[in-house]
Amino acid sequence: MKRLDHYWDSVNPVSAALLPLSWLFRMVSWLRYRAYRVGLLATKKLPVPVIVVGNITVGGTGKTPLVIWLARHLRDLGYKPGIISRGYGGKAADWPQPVVPESNPVLVGDEPVMLASRTGCPLWVGPDRPATAQALLAAADCDILISDDGLQHYALHRDLEILVIDGARGLGNGFSLPAGPLRERPSRLTQVDLVIANGPSDLTSNQMSLYPGQMINLASPSLQVGLDYFKDQSVHAMAGIGNPERFFNTLRAASLQAHVHPFPDHHCFSEAEITPDDALPVIMTEKDAVKCAPFAHRRHWYLEVSAQPDMGFIQQLDKRIREFRDG
Known part of the structure; x- marks a missing residue:
């Protein structure tokens, strides 16, 4: 039996049959987004800048390698970055949890252990992003945070949003879950600060x-x-x-x-x-x-x-980071 994502690259009978559920999902996600934007739902602002790296499609886009690059780039600029993540798939009994290269991926998730190994940054995981970020800041000397795959976690205030898309697959058939791969409306691309594609794409000029x-x-x-x-x-x-x-x-x-x-x-x-x-x-x-x-x-x-992002993306990113330092 074919997996559902097999039908997300095109308009076909299966994706068309799922459109009513897709419309419902899109409406709920948009209402949730608006509720945070207008203040009906609370957003936690931290004492340090927060950069969110995420996507609006299900499936791999190259987000994790970009987070690794970003952590190293921030360190080269003189920052002391920390990383927070959800710890997807982790079976720990208590959250939030610190992650080090020796951590058990069964408990804290596979991507966080990989990120801790490759970046050397303080890293905490937990489903509650604000609580996880506060725990990290209490335990480590960090002056900027990267939220890995946190684009839809609006309870945490963000100072910069980076959206990663797959250049080859783009937005798939353009439908929301479960008829397509989208977690949010395509218009979200115009609301984030930076969009970068993994490979050539007609959705953005920024490429890695x-x-x-x-x-x-x-x-x-x-x-x-x-x-x-x-x-x-x-x-x-x-x-x-x-x-x-x-x-x-x-x-x-x-x-x-x-x-x-x-x-x-x-x-x-x-x-x-x-x-x-x-x-x-x-x-x-x-x-x-x-x-x-x-x-x-x-x-x-x-x-x-x-x-490795292109120079245009790096220049735009550095301009925004300088704004952090300028207050």
């Missing part, structure tokens, strides 16, 4: 690119090779992310003969699932690797990926 880095062995992280190490080899490619096809295409572009294994986003892997009955190398995403490291073997590798 994702670059593959080192291949890192899960069992021995000090063992690192370039992607070309596996050139022309048959490998298993596994991805439990929002858009696994992008990861698979990266491997194919590097001339790897990939036997692909897509899984649902945030999938909780078992050892059997990542250990096919052969001797081929297994390559996965970094987000999946944080969950698989405890039972990985020498045949398991993950690929680091980094984002």
Whole structure:
């Protein structure tokens, strides 16, 4: 049976049949947005600037690599950034929770552990964004916060909104959930401060690119090779992310003969699932690797990926950040 998101790229009988639910979802999300805008629902303002990085579509857009780049960029500008996230999929009994590279992704979520490892920033997770942000500020010396995937969490005041879209998929069929991929109305693109596309897009002139880095062995992280190490080899490619096809295409572009294994986003892997009955190398995403490291073997590798926005986006971003310093 096909997953529902299979029908989100076009107008088809399935998406058309779901349109009444889509209209209801769009109305409810718009009313909620307006309620926060006019003050019917309370918004918490923090003593430090907050930058929200998010999207209005379901599925991977490259948001997490951009958050990593942004954290490093802010540090280069002299800031002391902290990061908050929802901790999607985390099973912790108490929230909010601090996250460090050694944290258990089953408890706090896979993306936060990856973010903590790649950025070195103080990072807290929890479903209540204002409470999570306040806990982070009480525990760490930060003068600016990044809210990862918090565009629809309006209870937290934001000083800058960055919306990330997938250049190839755009807004899909333009319908809201469940008939399409949209979490909010397309007009939201005109209400945020900055829009950036992962790859070429007719929705914005700002563009970022994702670059593959080192291949890192899960069992021995000090063992690192370039992607070309596996050139022309048959490998298993596994991805439990929002858009696994992008990861698979990266491997194919590097001339790897990939036997692909897509899984649902945030999938909780078992050892059997990542250990096919052969001797081929297994390559996965970094987000999946944080969950698989405890039972990985020498045949398991993950690929680091980094984002690089274009200069136009960086100039617009820096102008807004200077406004923070100027009050």
